[in-house]
Amino acid sequence: MARPSWDDEMRQAAMKTLDSLHWVKGPQGKAFGSEFATYSDAVQGTPCQSGSVALWAALRLLEIGPGDEVLVPSLTYIATATCVSLAGATPVFVDVESDYWCMDLAALEAARTPNTKAIIAVHLFGQMCDDDLVKWCDDHGIAYIEDAAQAHGAVARNGKKAGGIGDVACFSFFPSKNLAVGGEGGMMTTRRTDLAARMDALVNHGRDARLESHEVGSNLRMSEVSAAIGRVQLKRLDRWLVRRREIAATYHAAFEGLNGILLPRVRPDTKHAWHQYCLLVEDPDALRAGLDQANIDSRVYYATPIHRQQVYADHPQFAAELPITDSIAHRLVAIPVHHQLSEAEVQHIVQTVCGILTA
Numbered sequence: 001m002a003r004p005s006w007d008d009e010m011r012q013a014a015m016k017t018l019d020s021l022h023w024v025k026g027p028q029g030k031a032f033g034s035e036f037a038t039y040s041d042a043v044q045g046t047p048c049q050s051g052s053v054a055l056w057a058a059l060r061l062l063e064i065g066p067g068d069e070v071l072v073p074s075l076t077y078i079a080t081a082t083c084v085s086l087a088g089a090t091p092v093f094v095d096v097e098s099d100y101w102c103m104d105l106a107a108l109e110a111a112r113t114p115n116t117k118a119i120i121a122v123h124l125f126g127q128m129c130d131d132d133l134v135k136w137c138d139d140h141g142i143a144y145i146e147d148a149a150q151a152h153g154a155v156a157r158n159g160k161k162a163g164g165i166g167d168v169a170c171f172s173f174f175p176s177k178n179l180a181v182g183g184e185g186g187m188m189t190t191r192r193t194d195l196a197a198r199m200d201a202l203v204n205h206g207r208d209a210r211l212e213s214h215e216v217g218s219n220l221r222m223s224e225v226s227a228a229i230g231r232v233q234l235k236r237l238d239r240w241l242v243r244r245r246e247i248a249a250t251y252h253a254a255f256e257g258l259n260g261i262l263l264p265r266v267r268p269d270t271k272h273a274w275h276q277y278c279l280l281v282e283d284p285d286a287l288r289a290g291l292d293q294a295n296i297d298s299r300v301y302y303a304t305p306i307h308r309q310q311v312y313a314d315h316p317q318f319a320a321e322l323p324i325t326d327s328i329a330h331r332l333v334a335i336p337v338h339h340q341l342s343e344a345e346v347q348h349i350v351q352t353v354c355g356i357l358t359a
């Protein structure tokens with residue numbers, strides 16, 4: 001499903017940083033934060049240790065805690081919801097759109113209460129959420145956190161990139177993501193100048209230049225060597241996205257019209273980042289068994305929606321129905337779409353999927 005890139009320039013950047021003995025709190029992290037912010041149409045970027053801690057820190061930055069409700073999708077990676085629990089607030093699960101699989105505006109409105117303080121909008125699989133979510137949040141004084149862990153380089157209808165839309169956005173650099181840093185890693189970005197200084201401080205125990213703490217943070221800092229690798233990867237990202245989009249277009253052309261599947265749709269006037277290419281199928285087991293036989297990796301995202309996972313056994317929505325999420329979650333089969341696939345591999349995947357679905 002993923003094959004991270006590693007080349008001489010990345011190796012040299014890593015070695016140079018190690019040789020400098022400046023392993024933490026140095027120039028690489030600063031430069032990576034600022035270059036990533038520029039790339040993402042944000043005013044500031046703060047590198048950190050993972051997408052999961054970025055989400056937790058974003059909630060702290062927005063002063064969300066006990067008594068507050070945060071609206072989240074259930075069709076997503078577990079961290080989107082558990083960060084809310086870790087912050088002491090309550091995740092409220094809302095359904096997704098039937099066509100684009102991102103958080104649904106009508107479902108958000110239905111779930112809104114006077115305690116709703118934020119939404120965490122996941123740009124799922126690299127698909128941008130509806131731009132109208134921004135206005136809805138503004139109209140109701142609700143903070144907008146982007147979970148952009150899967151969306152490096154995706155572009156919204158308003159022309160802004162993932163990371164430049166919400167109050168705070170959170171990225172992951174886990175090795176399977178569109179951009180990686182040679183280990184674990186994450187980034188927070190913001191378009192709000194009033195949050196920028198606190199964002200940097202929060203990953204460093206809320207300390208100022210005189211080492212005095214002003215709020216409760218933690219050591220969430222990214223290592224210099226990871227930042228150095230990330231900076232080189234960032235230079236390659238647009239080229240890699242072109243390749244992902246090319247592969248997705250090949251799949252679209254080949255699979256259109258096949259019976260028993262729905263293809264992933266791209267929201268009009270946006271650019272998808274194709275972190276995952278998921279087919280919505282009637283019989284996921286049959287498709288996966290066939291792919292397996294042909295030596296092709298696949299995954300189901302996300303077989304058990306979060307509100308139904310044991311960690312939320314005591315949550316009031318544990319047995320509640322989210323009709324669209326519940327009906328599609330176990331039927332979304334992701335096939336490889338990463339930028340390192342060769343043309344022969346893409347054709348092998350195309351022929352195998354077509355063979356299984358026309359059998």
Ligand SMILES: Cc1ncc(COP(=O)(O)O)c(C=O)c1O
Nearest residue numbers: 050051052077079149172173174
């Ligand atoms: C949607 C989403 N949110 C959050 C995360 C958490 O990122 P990390 O694994 O870097 O903690 C991920 C990573 O898989 C993700 O896909």
